[in-house]
Amino acid sequence: xxxxxxxxxxxxxxxxxxxxxxxxxxxxxxxxxxxxxxxxxxxxxxxxxxxxxxxxxxxxxxxxxxxxxxxxxxxxxxxxxxxxxxxxxxxxxxxxxxxxxxxxxxxxxxxxxxxxxxxxxxxxxxxxxxxxxxxxxxxxxxxxxxxxxxxxxxxxxxxxxxxxxxxxxxxxxxxxxxxxxxxxxxxxxx
Amino acid sequence: xxxxxxxxxxxxxxxxxxxxxxxxxxxxxxxxxxxxxxxxxxxxxxxxxxxxxxxxxxxxxxxxxxxxxxxxxxxxxxxxxxxxxxxxxxxxxxxxxxxxxxxxxxxxxxxxxxxxxxxxxxxxxxxxxxxxxxxxxxxxxxxxxxxxxxxxxxxxxxxxxxxxxxxxxxxxxxxxxxxxxxxxxxxxxxxxxxxxxxxxxxxxxxxxxxxxxxxxxxxxxxxxxxxxxxxxxxxxxxxxxxxxxxxxxxxxxxxxxxxxxxxxxxxxxxxxxxxxxxxxxxxxxxxxxxxxxxxxxxx
Amino acid sequence: xxxxxxxxxxxxxxxxxxxxxxxxxxxxxxxxxxxxxxxxxxxxxxxxxxxxxxxxxxxxxxxxxxxxxxxxxxxxxxxxxxxxxxxxxxxxxxx
Numbered sequence: 215x216x217x218x219x220x221x222x223x224x225x226x227x228x229x230x231x232x233x234x235x236x237x238x239x240x241x242x243x244x245x246x247x248x249x250x251x252x253x254x255x256x257x258x259x260x261x262x263x264x265x266x267x268x269x270x271x272x273x274x275x276x277x278x279x280x281x282x283x284x285x286x287x288x289x290x291x292x293x294x295x296x297x298x299x300x301x302x303x304x305x306x307x308x309x310x311x312x313x314x315x316x317x318x319x320x321x322x323x324x325x326x327x328x329x330x331x332x333x334x335x336x337x338x339x340x341x342x343x344x345x346x347x348x349x350x351x352x353x354x355x356x357x358x359x360x361x362x363x364x365x366x367x368x369x370x371x372x373x374x375x376x377x378x379x380x381x382x383x384x385x386x387x388x389x390x391x392x393x394x395x396x397x398x399x400x401x402x403x404x
Numbered sequence: 405x406x407x408x409x410x411x412x413x414x415x416x417x418x419x420x421x422x423x424x425x426x427x428x429x430x431x432x433x434x435x436x437x438x439x440x441x442x443x444x445x446x447x448x449x450x451x452x453x454x455x456x457x458x459x460x461x462x463x464x465x466x467x468x469x470x471x472x473x474x475x476x477x478x479x480x481x482x483x484x485x486x487x488x489x490x491x492x493x494x495x496x497x498x499x500x501x502x503x504x505x506x507x508x509x510x511x512x513x514x515x516x517x518x519x520x521x522x523x524x525x526x527x528x529x530x531x532x533x534x535x536x537x538x539x540x541x542x543x544x545x546x547x548x549x550x551x552x553x554x555x556x557x558x559x560x561x562x563x564x565x566x567x568x569x570x571x572x573x574x575x576x577x578x579x580x581x582x583x584x585x586x587x588x589x590x591x592x593x594x595x596x597x598x599x600x601x602x603x604x605x606x607x608x609x610x611x612x613x614x615x616x617x618x619x620x621x622x623x624x625x626x627x628x629x630x631x632x633x634x635x636x637x638x639x640x641x642x643x644x645x646x647x648x649x650x651x652x653x654x655x656x657x658x659x660x661x662x663x664x665x666x667x668x669x670x671x672x673x674x675x676x677x678x679x680x681x682x683x684x685x686x687x688x689x690x691x692x693x694x695x696x697x698x699x700x701x702x703x
Numbered sequence: 704x705x706x707x708x709x710x711x712x713x714x715x716x717x718x719x720x721x722x723x724x725x726x727x728x729x730x731x732x733x734x735x736x737x738x739x740x741x742x743x744x745x746x747x748x749x750x751x752x753x754x755x756x757x758x759x760x761x762x763x764x765x766x767x768x769x770x771x772x773x774x775x776x777x778x779x780x781x782x783x784x785x786x787x788x789x790x791x792x793x794x795x796x797x798x
């Protein structure tokens with residue numbers, strides 16, 4: 215696998231799985247306005263994953279969908295941090311949102327400096343969207359920072375940010391659900 | 405009927421529009437709140453059958469489209485409950501009544517979704533049935549509601565195209581995929597035929613009298629059949645009603661839907677009613693603290 | 704708090720009332736307004752205003768029927784007819 219694929223797949227997988235986890239709040243978020251807002255963030259994340267997969271797919275001779283859905287669970291490079299199922303805990307969800315956006319910002323800013331113009335270009339676009347996510351995270355952080363539940367959630371999740379390697383047990387179930395329809399009729403167009 | 409009410413009746417029946425701060429008869433206000441609240445409830449409950457499929461969507465495009473569709477529905481419920489709120493019933497009270505089973509939501513959202521075929525059929529046909537009613541509501545006498553219906557109709561237009569795209573892709577695919585569509589259609593046809601409600605003559609329908617609705621139930625159903633049965637048949641799909649046909653007067657004939665079943669379902673006895681209200685209840689309880697911290701006046 | 708949202712569909716057009724959102728403060732209100740009334744690119748600009756800041760006026764006093772500064776204060780049809788007839792009589796008399 216190329217250096218570019220090695221670099222981008224973990225990020226794409228993170229965005230796909232985090233987008234997946236954030237979509238689990240659709241329809242059941244704490245209140246309706248936030249439901250709509252959080253759904254946009256989840257859509258953006260899946261959108262970023264798609265764009266990153268597309269870049270990698272070109273050189274691997276495959277498609278974004280095949281990369282997103284047709285790998286075995288052990289082949290995904292996402293961090294265990296994004297695999298955590300946090301619904302219905304809003305404190306942990308926002309804690310993860312804040313911690314992830316923070317770490318992701320550093321990662322994206324590095325990509326913007328890449329010698330690879332396609333990677334740098336895409337990273338710049340992603341960063342412009344992520345700027346809104348960071349605003350949203352900051353807004354919620356300010357609102358919740360004095361709430362004990364939230365402080366505890368931050369402390370509990372903070373060490374997990376840099377972990378990458380073993381998938382969590384819940385990832386297998388996530389993969390089963392995520393690929394269920396796709397696997398039901400192999401090779402079909404949907 | 406008192407003179408002022410009579411004047412009001414004549415006013416709305418000749419196309420007059422009513423704003424939030426205008427005087428309105430108690431009966432008008434009560435019927436309005438109940439009708440609009442049911443719509444809000446339906447948009448919110450409609451999210452639950454569909455959200456499971458966001459997670460199972462077989463391509464990234466479908467995942468994004470379905471998320472956006474469901475997001476629209478949540479957005480619609482937000483707009484609708486704001487209208488109800490301004491009429492005097494706060495959103496949290498509406499949600500209390502929804503969860504306790506005191507208020508109703510449309511029949512179609514009480515049924516299970518079993519396959520990706522359901523996803524297509526719902527987006528294509530259930531949304532189509534809904535948009536027919538919604539277009540008629542553009543002429544609602546209560547102006548704040550009529551105004552949000554414009555935005556709702558505009559957003560619904562992509563839902564139907566998305567649904568049609570999902571269906572057409574499957575119909576052009578494998579036998580197994582075509583089978584998924586036909587099977588889903590067979591299950592959804594009954595609820596679809598019941599969707600617009602039992603055929604009350606418009607003259608007997610207080611919603612029509614007050615011009616809250618501008619279309620009778622039977623008329624809406626005919627419009628649905630006229631628009632969508634040809635679309636269904638041209639794909640080689642069959643409708644599970646041997647009596648369904650258009651007569652020489654251009655009127656669709658069909659097996660009379662089971663109105664007892666409809667009443668039974670909307671009064672909270674659908675196959676998925678309890679489970680879905682239960683999900684709403686638990687997630688609402690779990691996130692109560694968030695509302696207290698963020699929206700203290702509303703909580 | 705309730706915030707009213709006004710949207711501009713295209714540059715040059717008037718801002719029209721789009722609806723309202725519930726939010727704890729201005730920052731959240733802006734986020735929610737942007738989402739509810741702009742996520743599909745349907746608006747080029749929004750005004751977000753706390754509900755209390757919007758004052759409705761729906762009574763206008765005109766007891767004495769002041770039509771001197773309106774178009775309907777100038778029914779000219781009869782005068783014009785009279786003037787035209789007088790002019791054509793005068794022209795006929797000249798010949």
